[in-house]
Amino acid sequence: MSGAFSRLVAPTAFLWTLSLSSVQADQSTTITTDLYPETWNGWGVSLAWWAKIFGDREDLADIVFSLDSTYWSPGSETLPGLGLNILRYNAGACSWNTINGTVEMVASANIPASKQIEGYWLDGLSTDPSSSSWNWTVDANQRTMMLNAQARGADTFELFSNSPMWWQLSNLNPSGASDGGSNLPASQYQNHAIYLSTIAHYAQENWGLTFTSIEAFNEPSSSWWVSTGTQEGCHFDAASQASLIPILSAEMKARGLDNTIIAASDENTFELTLDGWDTITKATEKAYVGRVNTHGYEALSGPRSDLRAAATSAGQELWDSEYGDSDSTGATLVQVIMMDIKLLQPNAWVHWQAIDSSDWGLINGDITSDTLSGATTKYYMLAQFSRHIRSGMQILNSTSSNVIPAINESNDTLVIVAANWDDEQTFTFDLSAFSQIPDDGTAVSSWLTDTAGDNLYASSDGVVIEDKKISVSIPSDTVQTFEIYGVQI
Numbered sequence: 001m002s003g004a005f006s007r008l009v010a011p012t013a014f015l016w017t018l019s020l021s022s023v024q025a026d027q028s029t030t031i032t033t034d035l036y037p038e039t040w041n042g043w044g045v046s047l048a049w050w051a052k053i054f055g056d057r058e059d060l061a062d063i064v065f066s067l068d069s070t071y072w073s074p075g076s077e078t079l080p081g082l083g084l085n086i087l088r089y090n091a092g093a094c095s096w097n098t099i100n101g102t103v104e105m106v107a108s109a110n111i112p113a114s115k116q117i118e119g120y121w122l123d124g125l126s127t128d129p130s131s132s133s134w135n136w137t138v139d140a141n142q143r144t145m146m147l148n149a150q151a152r153g154a155d156t157f158e159l160f161s162n163s164p165m166w167w168q169l170s171n172l173n174p175s176g177a178s179d180g181g182s183n184l185p186a187s188q189y190q191n192h193a194i195y196l197s198t199i200a201h202y203a204q205e206n207w208g209l210t211f212t213s214i215e216a217f218n219e220p221s222s223s224w225w226v227s228t229g230t231q232e233g234c235h236f237d238a239a240s241q242a243s244l245i246p247i248l249s250a251e252m253k254a255r256g257l258d259n260t261i262i263a264a265s266d267e268n269t270f271e272l273t274l275d276g277w278d279t280i281t282k283a284t285e286k287a288y289v290g291r292v293n294t295h296g297y298e299a300l301s302g303p304r305s306d307l308r309a310a311a312t313s314a315g316q317e318l319w320d321s322e323y324g325d326s327d328s329t330g331a332t333l334v335q336v337i338m339m340d341i342k343l344l345q346p347n348a349w350v351h352w353q354a355i356d357s358s359d360w361g362l363i364n365g366d367i368t369s370d371t372l373s374g375a376t377t378k379y380y381m382l383a384q385f386s387r388h389i390r391s392g393m394q395i396l397n398s399t400s401s402n403v404i405p406a407i408n409e410s411n412d413t414l415v416i417v418a419a420n421w422d423d424e425q426t427f428t429f430d431l432s433a434f435s436q437i438p439d440d441g442t443a444v445s446s447w448l449t450d451t452a453g454d455n456l457y458a459s460s461d462g463v464v465i466e467d468k469k470i471s472v473s474i475p476s477d478t479v480q481t482f483e484i485y486g487v488q489i
């Protein structure tokens with residue numbers, strides 16, 4: 001994050017009124033067989049900061065990264081695993097050693113210990129990862145969660161930086177410059193690049209893990225990264241990003257990181273990503289960057305279609321690499337995901353924190369006081385998507401903005417996620433465009449969650465195929481996911 005707290009408009013102001021306009025009218029949706037051009041690479045979460053505190057909990061690894069059901073004692077509930085396959089590992093910026101006898105990290109008075117991520121490169125005196133300049137045992141919890149996630153099926157790993165190591169910075173403070181401006185002198189660009197590529201190389205050699213991508217910046221053009229800040233952060237304007245990216249590319253090549261791409265630039269909004277992208281692509285060769293990463297803190301506004309067009313014309317992948325909000329019902333989350341899939345058409349969608357306070361997490365907890373409680377309704381809302389639209393599946397189109405279909409063509413399973421923000425009404429899904437549809441009377445599996453939390457990923461039966469259609473009454477403020485077996489395009 002993100003100075004997003006203050007920017008986020010209350011969710012009710014945003015209720016996205018969809019497709020067929022009149023409130024009482026039943027909704028008829030044609031599921032088309034048009035494949036979205038982009039491959040779906042899955043769902044994810046960032047590990048900083050929650051995994052620094054809770055990373056050694058295997059139950060949390062099960063809950064977040066497997067599809068198993070796990071009893072969660074802090075909430076006295078059994079949670080359906082989210083099965084996230086993507087994670088973002090944060091390369092820390094902090095260490096508490098003294099360099100050359102006198103030089104020490106300057107920490108903001110306002111940064112809690114829980115948000116100070118330990119960095120591996122202690123002093124810059126040697127680039128050799130086996131020298132005493134590097135300490136590979138720091139940050140054990142975040143690394144444990146990453147490796148436990150991999151053991152449970154996670155397959156896509158991003159190494160991201162909130163700030164370069166403190167000793168590379170002009171004011172030795174990994175929260176930012178006093179005025180929110182540049183804090184990394186150009187003479188240290190190479191060290192930032194060496195730091196990140198060395199971690200990725202070390203992970204490959206020693207942890208059995210290949211980072212899919214490296215992201216050297218976080219919300220870089222924003223000016224809220226200041227020396228009195230509450231987290232790690234570093235401002236880079238677009239021209240500085242464009243200078244650093246080729247240096248990072250060279251250091252990655254020097255270490256043979258041929259299976260790792262560069263992602264840029266994780267700006268706070270679609271608008272800022274679009275603004276910076278022009279400068280980055282003009283100043284560097286596109287080949288340096290393999291993916292556009294954007295945060296989605298405009299929630300239900302912002303130039304999604306323009307950013308999709310920019311990524312397509314540059315031949316780049318595109319992730320919504322960070323989104324979070326404090327709406328515990330999950331209504332805003334669902335609306336954002338659906339609008340993203342329809343208009344931004346990202347390859348992947350990444351939530352910010354698995355655990356956080358003030359309803360920002362999927363599960364409530366406090367990283368400062370090390371306490372955990374129950375899952376939010378938002379958790380179950382994400383499960384409605386992440387357990388069913390799996391990495392590698394093909395997203396399809398539909399005629400409604402609140403109906404997202406996807407298909408697994410190898411096992412002939414069609415998934416439909418539908419949201420009803422109106423009064424209870426009948427949704428009819430017309431499947432007649434498909435070449436193979438199950439016979440009349442075939443049962444359809446489904447699961448539903450409502451914003452009131454009365455149904456939390458509850459299975460529902462009684463839905464059947466009839467005349468190449470499914471008709472189902474969906475209650476108000478409910479998300480319902482269907483799996484229909486035996487469907488072919």
Ligand SMILES: *[C@@H]1O[C@H](CO)[C@@H](O)[C@H](O)[C@H]1NC(C)=O
Nearest residue numbers: 099100103123124125167168
């Ligand atoms: C430590 O001293 C070396 C040798 O003089 C110098 O190159 C380096 O920049 C110093 N490091 C810091 C963080 O001041």
Ligand SMILES: *[C@@H]1O[C@H](CO)[C@@H](O)[C@H](O)[C@H]1NC(C)=O
Nearest residue numbers: 097118132135136137138139
């Ligand atoms: C390396 O980090 C670990 C974990 O923080 C710490 O216990 C150890 O003392 C560090 N080693 C050195 C040589 O600084």
Ligand SMILES: *[C@@H]1O[C@H](CO)[C@@H](O)[C@H](O)[C@H]1NC(C)=O
Nearest residue numbers: 390391392393408409410411
């Ligand atoms: C599609 O289904 C097959 C068989 O169940 C499964 O092995 C495969 O992983 C699924 N593909 C995706 C992308 O989920």
Ligand SMILES: *[C@@H]1O[C@H](CO)[C@@H](O)[C@H](O)[C@H]1NC(C)=O
Nearest residue numbers: 034036037342397398399400
């Ligand atoms: C999906 O269908 C709608 C019309 O129902 C159309 O406006 C939109 O462009 C289509 N999107 C894609 C990605 O094909």
Ligand SMILES: *[C@@H]1O[C@H](CO)[C@@H](O)[C@H](O)[C@H]1NC(C)=O
Nearest residue numbers: 388390393408411413483485
């Ligand atoms: C097909 O694979 C998907 C995952 O892609 C899974 O959710 C679904 O249950 C599978 N269908 C069958 C009939 O096994």
